[in-house]
Amino acid sequence: MRLTRVTLFFIALIIGTGLYLLMRQQLSVVEPQTYQATEESMVDAAQLLSAFVDADLKAGGxxxxxxxDAFHGASRRKFKALIHGHLKDHMGLGAYVTDVTGKCLFDSGGKLEGTNLIQARDVALTLRGEYGARSSRTDDTNPFSSVLHVGALIGPMEDPFGVVTVYKPQSDVLPIVDARRRGIYWGTGLIGAGILFLVTAVFIWQYRPVGLLTEYAREIESGKRPPLPKLGAGKEVNTLARALESMREALEGRRYAERYVQTLTHEMKSPLAAIRGAAELLDEDMPEADRRRFLENIRAESGRAERLLNRLLELSALEGRSSLEETENVDLVPIVARAID
Incomplete structure (x- = not known):
């Protein structure tokens, strides 16, 4: 069954490689797609806050x-939102407002007010009429400290008031990314295991009858007469089994015929020689008592030859059977004693 194992190995290798490449491709887009969806919602939030600030400016300042008050109240709110298995219980979105010179007028985090942010990409690009966004680390040594910023222009492009920027730590999104990665790992693993299990089951279903037929052929080769094994419902293997059974019967019949002729020739030599010798002596002159004795020898040897032929015919009928229709217990003691006597 070495071929089976080698075939299974290569099938497993091909499936494993394909699933690995698929999983790698899926994992490579999980984080960018998640951040892309987050950034898209941040663009909407930035435009909404820009409209609020613009309304305040039109109302007087x-x-x-x-x-x-709005941001502090939102940060103190208690809520539980289960988002695709991820529990969110706090607001992770912040915002700051800068004037046209880049000076920070308001920061929901309270750390940037008074700071000039004109060099920040979200402020500089937005003031130039472009899409302003950036991702910056709060700790250069920590890759998970990145914060995503998205800016929106306040006022008309011809005479803007400034820029409102919303920001969100990427660490808020990482649990969702990790959950999606675990889902890909589990899904790919289960699919791979299912495919390998199915392929293995099919191979066992197909090759097990072949193994049984191989053992059957080996037992026949060793001189045994095993019954045909049960191979299930497979049409091909059953056809092969019937062909092997027919071949076995044909070969056994041929070998038996050879043994039968050899045995018959050997066993018939003695009675035929005795009959021939007695017949030759009868051609000579001899006393009547001797003649009767030789005639009796011819009759005895003829009977012996007939009994021998009948027994060989019975033996031929018995050995021609592949199995016994009826079985019964036999006491071998008298048979052995009679054979010894």
């Missing part, structure tokens, strides 16, 4: 206190 930017009301920083109103924004502070």
């Amino acid at each position: 930017f009301k920083k206190e109103r924004f502070e």
Whole structure:
């Protein structure tokens, strides 16, 4: 069954390689797609806050206190949102507002107010009328400290007031990314295991009858007469089994015929020689008593030859059977005693 194992190995290798490449491709897009979806929602939030600030400006000026109260109130709110298996219980979105010179007028985190952010890509690009976004680390040594920023222009492009930027730590999104990665690992693993199990089961179903037929052929080769093994419902293997059975019967019949002729020739030599010798002596003159004795020898040897032929015919009928229709217990003691006597 070496061929079976080698075939299974290569099938497993091909399936494993394909699943690995598929999993690698899926994993490579999980993080970018998740951050892309997050960034898309941040663009909407930035445009919405820009509209609020613009409305305040039209009403008389930017009301920083109103924004502070809104963000502080939102940060203190208690909620539980189960998003595709990820539990979110706090607000992770922040925002800051800069004027046209880049000076920070408001920061929901309270750390950037008064800082000039004109060099920041989200502020500089937005003031030039482009899409302003950036991802910056709060700790250069920590790759998970990145914060995504998205800017939106406040006021018309001809005379802007400034820029409102919303920001969100990427660590808020990492649990979702990790959950999706685990789902890919589990899904790919289960699919691979299922395919390998199915392929293995099919191979066992196909090759097990072949193994049984191989053992059957080996037992025949060793001189045994085993019954035909049960091979299931497979049409091909059963056809092969019947062909092997027919070949076995044909070969056994041929070998038996050879043995039968050899045995018959050997066993018939003695009675035929005795009959021939007695017949030759009868051609000579001899006393009547001797003649009767030789005639009796001819009759005895003829009977012996007939009994021998009958027994060989019975033996031929018995050995021609592949199995016994009826079985019964036999006491071998009298048979052995009679054979010894």
